[in-house]
Amino acid sequence: MYSYLGTDNGWNYYNLGFGDFDPLEKKISDLTVSNNLDRDKILATVAATALEFSKWHPSCKIVIKGSTPARTRLYQMKICSHYSNIIELFDIQGLTKEGELVPFREGENFDGFIIERKS
Template sequence: MNYQKYDLYKNSNTTIFEFKSISRNGEIKKVILFKALQSEQIYNLAFGDLIYNETEQKYLLDDSVITNNGDRNVILATVAQSIYIFTEKYPEKMVFFKGSTLGRTRLYRRVITINLEELSKTFLIFGAIKNETGNVINVPFKSNKDFFGFILKRKEL
């Protein structure tokens, strides 16, 4: 995606990324985590602010905070870049993501829709829905449909 992005710093496994949101409210440390789900073919993408929890005395990812730093599009492009990097290293893995709220999930759908042509060059794109038994399944992405989340799979080039 041809948008401004922040510099990403990743661990050696390419499963943890960090960057700083730099804007009107100062610098805010952001973290992106890729973690295997049950099948280990699908990795969940978690994203949020890095917050120090005094009670637990450790850093935690907070995906519910609204930073309102005025750089949403730069942040989304940076998160998208992490998916490109992760799936370049692990092309056989699928990436699942959803918003922490319905509004954020709708935002992700809009971002996918706006960038569908470019994303489709590299990824197979699916919407995730819950079937009648409550299991999450993937269906072809449609820009006018609400989804529980989204799944990206790098195309074999």
């Protein structure tokens, strides 16, 4: 699910959130650990939605941050493992512990990411 966060300098910011539906709470939980062994398939599906969403919203920046530090680290590992493909379509910035946005660099840990589709 993409949630609108606001606008800054002509860019519309959206949070990319996903998780499992909790039938008791009747909402999506991003803290659930299902251990279905389908993690890579889910992340590939989420990445495909970012491609499609950014195609229809060309002036958007998508904010990506895990619900836990471990999940953020997982997202970073996946970005690194597919970096050569991702960088062809997106510019990626990393959010440092100090709250600064810097160009994504492999080997540096980040607290979150912002991607924008290249024109």
